[in-house]
Amino acid sequence: MDALPLTSCHDDLLPAGDGVMPVRVYKGATRRPHAPVVLHLHGGAFTSGSLDSGELMSRLMAEAGAVVVDVDYPTGVDKVFPTALKALDAMLQGLYKSRARLSGRSSPVLVAGEEAGGNLAAALALMARDQGHHKLAGQILVSPMLNPCLATASLRQAEAGSGQCRWTLGWRAYLGECEEGDHPYAAPACTNRLAGLPPALVLSTDDDPMRDEAVAYARAMQRAGVEVQQTILPGPTGWPCSLMKLPSLEVLQPPWIKALRQRLFDFLNAFPPLTSSRGSRPQPA
Numbered sequence: 001m002d003a004l005p006l007t008s009c010h011d012d013l014l015p016a017g018d019g020v021m022p023v024r025v026y027k028g029a030t031r032r033p034h035a036p037v038v039l040h041l042h043g044g045a046f047t048s049g050s051l052d053s054g055e056l057m058s059r060l061m062a063e064a065g066a067v068v069v070d071v072d073y074p075t076g077v078d079k080v081f082p083t084a085l086k087a088l089d090a091m092l093q094g095l096y097k098s099r100a101r102l103s104g105r106s107s108p109v110l111v112a113g114e115e116a117g118g119n120l121a122a123a124l125a126l127m128a129r130d131q132g133h134h135k136l137a138g139q140i141l142v143s144p145m146l147n148p149c150l151a152t153a154s155l156r157q158a159e160a161g162s163g164q165c166r167w168t169l170g171w172r173a174y175l176g177e178c179e180e181g182d183h184p185y186a187a188p189a190c191t192n193r194l195a196g197l198p199p200a201l202v203l204s205t206d207d208d209p210m211r212d213e214a215v216a217y218a219r220a221m222q223r224a225g226v227e228v229q230q231t232i233l234p235g236p237t238g239w240p241c242s243l244m245k246l247p248s249l250e251v252l253q254p255p256w257i258k259a260l261r262q263r264l265f266d267f268l269n270a271f272p273p274l275t276s277s278r279g280s281r282p283q284p285a
Helices: 050-061 081-101 116-132 153-157 168-175 210-223 255-268
Strands: 007-016 019-028 037-041 066-069 109-115 136-144 199-207 228-233
Touching: 007 081, 019 037, 019 050, 019 081, 037 050, 037 081, 037 116, 050 066, 050 255, 066 081, 066 228, 081 109, 081 116, 081 136, 109 116, 116 136, 136 210, 136 255, 199 210, 199 255, 210 228, 228 255
Parallel strands: 037 066, 037 109, 109 136, 136 199, 199 228
Antiparallel strands: 007 019, 019 066
16 A cells, blocks of 8 residues: 655645634645645534644645645633634635635535544534525535434444443534534434535445434435435444544555545545536536
8 A cells, every 4th residue: 555645735724704824735736727626624523623723634635636734623611602604604705715825726625524524524514505606515424423313333332422432422512502512503314405505425334433423414416316426434443532633644545545535536536626606506417
């Protein structure tokens, strides 16, 4: 298995509402003109994580042909819903305006995230749909945290979901004392209205604690008429925690990295450039 190919990256500040937000921009060695721009959100169970946590996924998407903007969004036990989501929505609005200097004026814009970042990416897709502008081209959800009930068989198999596991504590911190624990923007698995969402790539693995909620969400989107590519990769993988660690380039990479890179490549390269900067959402070819 080859090591991860070299990807350039640099830290930057991009507009988000009335302020700016720290980001790390990744660009692969080869990419087509007007390559997709992906807003990427790292994992960390809503309470932790950093730009370093998002490096593996960001590099894989960049090597798959995208320009990836990895965001250092607000995390911590005091950042209850919808603090991070509001900041990221402002960031996404700014990204539409910044894409010309990042990639191209006609570049499609997608959201992507793993674990808690997958929750936020799914919520941003719902918000973009509800705002009615149809600028968001697609969503990539990898081992997403979508359901605060924590009652799935895959969580039980992973011996997770107990009172002190990281995801239980993360959900408690994210939802806080608010009465909106079943709000679709807080827990996308709770929504009954999925029609009109952009095309989705939903990935999980045999040993992923989030497997069942990822599959359920993918199937619900399909029933609503959303174009969905959904795959369960073979284990063992150590997802989602292993997604937040960049393997050493001096050793052989685990097999799931190659499979993940291929799924990302196939999905991202199906998006053509927009016909105009104000055009409708492109559909995968």
